[in-house]
Amino acid sequence: MALLSKRPVHRTGALAAALLLSTSLLAGCSDDSGKPELIWYINPDSGGQAELAKRCSTPDYTVTTQVLPQDASQQRVQLIRRLAAGDTDIDLMSLDPPFTAEFASAGYLAELPEDLASKLTEQSFDGATKAATWDGKLAVAPFWSNTQVLWFRKSFVEKAGIDMSKPVTWDQIIKAASSNGGRVAVQANKYEGYVVWINALVEGAGGHLVDEPEKGAEATVALDTEAGHAAEQVINELAGSKAAPSDLSVSNEGTAGTTFGGDEGAFLVNWTYIYNNYPDKKLKADIGWTRYPQTVAGQESHPPYGGIGIGVNDASENKDFAFQAVECITKPDNQGWYAVSSGNMPASAGGYDFGELKKAYPADLLQLFQQSVDAAAPRTVSPYWSDISSAIQSTWHPPASVDEDTPKDSQDFVEDILQGKGLL
Numbered sequence: 001m002a003l004l005s006k007r008p009v010h011r012t013g014a015l016a017a018a019l020l021l022s023t024s025l026l027a028g029c030s031d032d033s034g035k036p037e038l039i040w041y042i043n044p045d046s047g048g049q050a051e052l053a054k055r056c057s058t059p060d061y062t063v064t065t066q067v068l069p070q071d072a073s074q075q076r077v078q079l080i081r082r083l084a085a086g087d088t089d090i091d092l093m094s095l096d097p098p099f100t101a102e103f104a105s106a107g108y109l110a111e112l113p114e115d116l117a118s119k120l121t122e123q124s125f126d127g128a129t130k131a132a133t134w135d136g137k138l139a140v141a142p143f144w145s146n147t148q149v150l151w152f153r154k155s156f157v158e159k160a161g162i163d164m165s166k167p168v169t170w171d172q173i174i175k176a177a178s179s180n181g182g183r184v185a186v187q188a189n190k191y192e193g194y195v196v197w198i199n200a201l202v203e204g205a206g207g208h209l210v211d212e213p214e215k216g217a218e219a220t221v222a223l224d225t226e227a228g229h230a231a232e233q234v235i236n237e238l239a240g241s242k243a244a245p246s247d248l249s250v251s252n253e254g255t256a257g258t259t260f261g262g263d264e265g266a267f268l269v270n271w272t273y274i275y276n277n278y279p280d281k282k283l284k285a286d287i288g289w290t291r292y293p294q295t296v297a298g299q300e301s302h303p304p305y306g307g308i309g310i311g312v313n314d315a316s317e318n319k320d321f322a323f324q325a326v327e328c329i330t331k332p333d334n335q336g337w338y339a340v341s342s343g344n345m346p347a348s349a350g351g352y353d354f355g356e357l358k359k360a361y362p363a364d365l366l367q368l369f370q371q372s373v374d375a376a377a378p379r380t381v382s383p384y385w386s387d388i389s390s391a392i393q394s395t396w397h398p399p400a401s402v403d404e405d406t407p408k409d410s411q412d413f414v415e416d417i418l419q420g421k422g423l424l
Contacts, residue, residue, distance in 0.1 A: 036061045036318045038325055040092035041079060043308060044070050048341035049094065056328035061321040063092075072096045072192050076386065083108040083313065091316040092325060094308045095140055097131040097378055098192070098385040101213075103311060104139040105383040110312040110319050112138055116327055123332060125370075128347040131378040132309045140309030141326045142347035144335060147372040148200070148304045151260060151268040154288045156182050160266075167301070169294045170201075170234045173267045177243035182266025184243045185256035188235075190397040193252055195379065195389045196304045197269070198396060201231035203302035203377035204295030209392070210414075213382040217418045221411045223392075228407035230295050239399040249398035269293070271306065272369055273343025275361065289365055292372065305376035307347060345369050390424045391417045 042049040042065045053063040068075040076099050082090055083103070095103060103109050112120070117138040121129050128142035150168070157164050160176040177184050187193035199209055207227025211220040222228065238244055243266070245251060245259045253270055257277050260268035268274070269292060278284045292303035310329055312322045328334065335346035336354020346352055352366055380388060395410035396402055416422035 035059075036321055038063045038091040038316075038318055038322055039089055040065050040094070040310075040325070041068055041090055042066070042094045043068055043072075043075060043096075045342045045344070048338045051341070052329050052334055052338060055334070056325050058324070061318065061325070063325050068094070072098075073386070076102075079103075083315070086315045088313075088315050088317050090313045091318055091322045092329075093311050093313065094143070095311050097305065097307055097309065098380075098389065100132060100139050100309055100311070101134045101381050102383040102385060104134040108311075108314055109139050110314040110316065110322075112141065112312070112326075113323055116141070116323055119327070120330065123348045123350055125347060125349065125373050127305055127373050127376050127378065128307065131305060131307065131381070134381065140311040141330045143308045143310050143330050144338060144342075144344040145347040145373050146271045146273075146306035146344055147369060147376045148196075148269050148271055148292055148306075149289050149368055149372055150291065150293055151270060151274065152288045152290065153182075153260070153265050153267075154286050156180065156266045157288070164288060164290050167291060167294055169297045171237065171297070173293055174234075174238050174241050174243050177266040178241045180266070181264060182243060183245045183259050183262075183264045184238055184266060185245055185251065185259040185268040185270070186238070186248070187252050187256055187270075188248050188397075188399045189250045189252050190393050191252065192389060192393075194397060195392050196306070198231055198235075198392060199379050200292065200302060200304045200377065201234050201295045202227045204292075204299065205230035206296075206299060208380070210380040210382065210388060213380045216382070217384060217420075219380075219382065219384075219418070221388075221414045221418070223411040223414065224408040227295075228411070229404065232402055232404065232406050234295060235396070235399050235402045239402065244399075249400065271343075272345045275365065276343050289368060291368065291375075300375065302375055302377035303372045305373070305378040307344070345373070384418060387417050387424065388414055394424065 038061055040053055040063055044067055050065045053065050057063045068078055079093055120141050124142040125145055128145045132138055132140045132142045160180045162176045174184055186197055202209055205227035207225050208222055211222045213219045247255055257274050261278055292301040294301045310326050316322055332348045332350030333354055335348055335351030336357045339345050340356045340360050391414040395413050
């Protein structure tokens with residue numbers, strides 16, 4: 001559920017202040033040497049961001065990290081609570097793309113210096129820049145850009161007789177898996193990952209979840225459309241087929257990866273880091289990859305876009321140092337190093353030139369990642385995204401309930417939520 005049901009949050013409010021006071025605040029903003037301590041709130045990873053914090057500390061300041069919850073929605077809630085009360089103990093924050101517009105429109109993000117914004121725009125992929133932009137300005141610094149590809153088991157597609165050198169559709173892989181004892185693994189729990197899938201299906205059919213998002217609450221919800229129904233048909237087909245995993249309605253990135261690595265593994269849509277999640281050499285050698293499936297045959301797919309942008313807290317007392325740290329963290333070589341460490345790919349072409357990254361992944365896979373990022377479709381950039389996402393989750397879950405009425409029912413509900421006529 002969104003923290004507020006209709007309007008983007010603002011920096012005032014007794015509730016936010018009370019929540020802040022109930023949170024254990026960090027003690028002080030300088031280390032033992034008296035240098036300013038920049039505190040970077042990060043999404044969980046295997047330690048790469050903490051290492052970058054050390055690398056980007058200087059004689060003038062120290063960068064340290066605090067880890068946010070695993071769930072993206074909970075990350076948002078924790079940050080919102082503190083920022084809404086003007087908390088100065090946050091200097092930097094790792095932000096999921098869907099929340100950039102909300103934080104920027106509420107005034108929580110310090111405006112990036114013009115020279116830094118220009119440098120970041122020049123080095124970043126277009127998709128990464130679009131996802132980091134609100135109201136015509138770069139609001140956060142693109143750090144890493146994730147995308148999904150279609151992973152497949154080579155032994156399965158050989159048995160099924162499906163040619164993976166050509167674009168494939170969702171219908172093709174569902175039928176191939178159903179007829180040959182395989183499973184198509186996706187993310188369909190009632191969470192943000194499910195909306196990522198729905199968005200990619202709609203975009204792949206030539207539509208958008210929301211048109212004219214810059215109109216805020218008056219934006220046009222576009223689910224009851226030809227593209228929305230194309231998405232509904234794919235979900236309906238998979239949920240009702242033998243290819244559906246038994247845990248479909250609670251599946252996430254991790255469980256989908258486990259299904260794919262099992263005896264019935266056939267196809268999987270998942271993020272770039274999944275490549276390193278299979279230590280068994282025989283299994284890893286059986287994994288192939290190709291472009292995200294087409295929603296409609298003959299129409300180019302638009303894979304999901306994910307990633308992280310680094311924002312600077314407008315209430316930070318060390319903004320100048322924070323901007324210096326952002327520039328260091330997002331250097332292409334640091335993006336490349338982080339990709340090797342975490343499996344989360346760079347937001348820049350320069351990051352892909354990092355030597356160790358080229359050694360860690362096959363060349364054609366790195367090329368596919370970059371092509372997929374270029375073709376990816378971010379979720380709606382809107383300060384109301386949390387409400388939109390929650391409303392879609394409520395009306396499209398569980399997958400087995402999705403039918404021809406779902407797009408209209410969902411559109412009506414999202415509109416009611418945006419206009420304050422309904423509750424999540």
